[in-house]
Amino acid sequence: MHSVDYGAGTPILIIHGFCVDHRLLLGLDPVFDAHGQWRRVYVDLPGMGQSAAGPEIDSADAVAEAVVSFARKTFGAERFAVLGNSFGGMIARHLVAEFGEQVLGLALLCPVVVADHGSRTLPAKIVLQTDPILLAALEPADAADYETMAVVQSPENWFLFRDAALPGFRVFDQAAIQRISSNYTLRAEPESRFANFQGPALILAGRQDHVVGFEDQTALARSYAQSTTAVLDRAGHNAHLDQPELTAALLWEWLGRVERSMGREAAD
Template identity: 45%
Template sequence: MECMVRDVPVYYEVYGEGFPVILIHGYTPDHRLMTGCMEPLFANRSGWQRIYLDLPGMGRTPGVERINSTDDMLDLVLDFIDQVIPGQRFLLVGESYGGYLSRGVVLRKSEQVDGLALICPAVIADPARRELPPHTVLVEDPQLLASLDPTEAEEFSAMAVVQNKYNWERFRDEILPGLKIADSAFLQKIRQNYSYTFNVDQLPQPFTRPALIFTGRQDDSVGYQDAWRLLESYPHASFAVLDRAGHNAQIEQNQLFDALMSEWLDRVQESLATSSLR
């Protein structure tokens, strides 16, 4: 599907019907990063409408000249939400850069957000200021890497903490396609203006609805320690830091990811049911 947000034709996909869930992928991949890890959760859950968009310069949404920064990206996401679910309440799930954008959405639309899940979120925009663990590979598979296209092997091994067939196949299907079609020139422009020009965590009041912050112990892209500092702003957030998991923790620790996300959805359902009785 396509939604014109001012001059940007935003590509998005919708699954299911019911209470809206907005899902925002990370920097360079596309919506497939999110559908791959989230859709299995809804196989036996009805009543949720999942909305996956491609950010500008990624997937099927083109970058345009007027979008020059993360501030501009956030404005586009806010306008997209206003167009596809005008005035409705919704859940928000963001991965990496999508987590950074999601915190901006919470700041601007907290009265509409009934739950927040952050997957390996980028907390500090400037990589030089992040607290990062050293690059670590816990399970190596030289034969697997040797069987791959060299460029693909390099992409996979740069992020994989556990190099096995399962993790490779999900990386190949969910992440690599977006990396291959990303508009690198446009994204480099955004990278130069990656930080918000405002304090995204200066919420007028703490976000009291159910939240989840899911991180990888070996994530050398965004780390996990910076995310811990978000908890004061989210008093009903569960925080998980998982071993044997890097920046693709949702894949490398898929069983725990499924369990924690399911528990978050259960808390959201309970919260929604309670609020409807008031």
């Protein structure tokens, strides 16, 4: 898989969502950089960004196993943290089940919790602030993609979406995405494979997220003993773009908890 590597220190694997690529999450990098001593590894999932997907990539399980293989080759026995967004959040949960205590901490941004779309608890789609002048000025395809996701339409929000989300939307492998979509559910729910994850966790959701919702995400916290759960208002499925300052503050606090946990383990 294609990956982009920044910094040095404790590794953190950063996994984007469906039909986008690693650029969706690059806006988070200043938080990790300012915290210091973090090696950030951003991946492109198979069939997305610059990662090819052969016919063997035919399910969410196949994607999950590709990421597991990448993590084993990249980190070996070294402990690492994981951040996953949307579909990448489901894959991140799988990594916790697969690697156990080797995972230092887990951050989930608008994660897929219920894979079956029809079984999700979702709020109605709502746009809190419209900007018809902005939409009229965009290319029709860009306007359609942005309007589908934006909760608060504004030039500032559009610029973030344009730079983070659109590049991945334009390059994914449609055949691979169709294969994965047809087998989107993991064979086993990750949380059924462990009793309770003890590492520091963050579960962040958007109150206006009509794609994966926020109620299933808050219920997920029962499986993560040291979890902070936040539901951000004026935020949809791209909550980190809709509420970048709040997201950065919560990630900063999570990183501090992971670092303190590492310090306690070293003292023990």
